[in-house]
Amino acid sequence: MRSLLRSGFTVHGFSVVEAENAADGLKTATFNPPDLVILDLSLPDLHGGEALERLRSWSNVPVIVLSAESNEDEMVRLLRSGADDYVAKPFGMAGLLARGQAVLRRQFKRAIESPVVVVRPLAVDLAGRTVLLANTRIKLTRKEYHLLHILAKHVGLVVTHDQLLREIWTGNQRDNIQYLRILVRKLRQKIEPDPNHPRLLITESGIGYRLEKGSRN
Template identity: 80%
Template sequence: MTKPSNLVLLIDDEPKIRRFLRAGFEIHGFSVVEAENAAGGLKVATFNSPDLVILDLGLPDLHGSEALERLRAWSNVPVIVLSVESNEDEKVRLLQSGADDYVVKPFGMAELLARSDAALRRYFKSATENPVVTVGPLAVDLASRTVSLNNSRIKLTRKEYRLLHILAMHVGLVVTHDQLLKDIWTGNQRDNIQYLRILVRKLRQKIEADPNQPRLLITESGVGYRLENRLEPSVVD
């Protein structure tokens, strides 16, 4: 299943562990990107759209379980958790929170690669079964990361696609301002809702027939946004 195009994101604060993992994955045909903390890892995941995430629980800025929760708010990328703890209750909790697998340190690279291949097989099988979210004339292909409007491909910036991807993963449901800010931006930008409003306006310019009367990207005033296929105007924000 492993192909050179498969990109793995390593989120671990120990340089030696990252070097060990990078060497093992690259030898087996993966491309690799790294992050030393949760904030960096979420940022890399946003801009690079990895096919697999290896997530250490003991991160310096945020516990890995919280990083997993934030990632799962907008992405179904396979996540394998690394931990020095072998507690069964902890494993169950993380698997219920969205982890695809749990590996206890120390571990062998052969075991991790086998688990990675299994996670990728499950992911790609699921993606091919139902990879497209269709909302009226809009189609978001989560597998190929492409967007079409009235059967014609449209080009989005990375942030525009990330916003649309998050909403497509929760189609019909409201995603809060706070969650979108946390998952798309970093640093002080996370606290400025104006960045989100500007991004929403730009995306509406590309996907709405009339951006001033949106029918796809709907505002829930004071709460957030949702992607909806009900063809009725909403409040503009």
């Protein structure tokens, strides 16, 4: 099954990362966040439904579930738990690819439909590249804004150290987490009412950082 999926998606331009069980899949998704997850319910270490719930506790990545049975009750439960689509085996590769492309389009559309992320008293305009604090525009350096932009796009979710380092820096700096800590401290000094007791930019110890979820316009 993994060989079929890998071949089908790779031929159509996707970069595929495989995981043979839920533990490896969740670990991979944490440290190398994907754009799309194909989740088989028949996993050797954990039912796919429980893996989905764990993934949804911190990620909004699109998920297509594969099941050996066409069970409507199960389908409804999984969709309510956060699956974006449900495909019963056997399935055609062309149909699965089309479903994958469809959920990715919907994800992209949602992202561009809500260009302003509000985490009171902070408002980040992703399209206009402006930041307001208590309705007053604040000035950020390029790297400070880049960090805030990434966190705002994943508001309420943890973004790992590795992902932030890869996206913000190049060269040897990508391997130095101290650069990231310094940048986070500088950003907090500009957006937090009390930088020593942050309420907006939250540290997830040993994992990364999260922009506290608020209302979105």
